Amino acid sequence: MSHTFKVWVTPMLHAAGFKKRGIVYVRELGSVQHLFQHESDDLNTAEKYSFTTNCGIYVPGVKTAYWGPGSVEPKAPDAADGVLNVRPQQLIPGGKGWFELTSSDGPEKDDEIGQELRRLVETAALPFFDRFPDERAVAEFLSQPRKKEDRHVVPFADTLELFYAAILWKRLGCKDRCRECFEREKAKTKRRFGSGPEKFMARFSCDDD
Numbered sequence: 001m002s003h004t005f006k007v008w009v010t011p012m013l014h015a016a017g018f019k020k021r022g023i024v025y026v027r028e029l030g031s032v033q034h035l036f037q038h039e040s041d042d043l044n045t046a047e048k049y050s051f052t053t054n055c056g057i058y059v060p061g062v063k064t065a066y067w068g069p070g071s072v073e074p075k076a077p078d079a080a081d082g083v084l085n086v087r088p089q090q091l092i093p094g095g096k097g098w099f100e101l102t103s104s105d106g107p108e109k110d111d112e113i114g115q116e117l118r119r120l121v122e123t124a125a126l127p128f129f130d131r132f133p134d135e136r137a138v139a140e141f142l143s144q145p146r147k148k149e150d151r152h153v154v155p156f157a158d159t160l161e162l163f164y165a166a167i168l169w170k171r172l173g174c175k176d177r178c179r180e181c182f183e184r185e186k187a188k189t190k191r192r193f194g195s196g197p198e199k200f201m202a203r204f205s206c207d208d209d
Helices: 002-008 010-015 062-067 107-130 135-143 161-171 175-186 196-203
Strands: 019-021 024-029 032-040 048-058 084-086 099-102
Touching: 002 010, 002 107, 010 019, 010 024, 010 107, 032 107, 048 107, 062 161, 062 196, 084 135, 099 107, 135 161, 135 175, 161 175
Parallel strands: none
Antiparallel strands: 019 024, 024 032, 032 048, 048 084, 048 099
């Protein structure tokens, strides 16, 4: 599998400005990091290997601002640490969820999957990353009603997205946009799971310096 990525994926990502860090490809654009990586199935065996891919948009400080005292920034973030993350297969019609190799597969299967991965990076992953060149673009995405084609992007609509947007707008010095997002989420009557949202609402203010 690593050979497949090396041959079919790495050259394209390197050409787009990504550098490899372990299993994660990273592109740094100021305070925003674009992260692409593979995820192995926990049930893999010597006979069968399944994997998928993930894209993450990481902005340092947003999740720690949400979770508050005691939360720590990851030293080497992966896609799941992103303020936004999604499997690129979920961004295109008919995208394959998981790729599978077996011990009986020959080199032609590796090339077949490699070509699929290259198309996935070209048609889904890179266009997704290019939508988020900076913090403002991330804040705008989180502030707007979710389009159907973006329904699989985490955080899902009606969860944390408006709180994350408020944090970003505050950082950008846009207090009016911050208050708008914060109050929209705070006013919702839906059930919020866990104590995180309530604690965040109690300590966060768009007007703090």
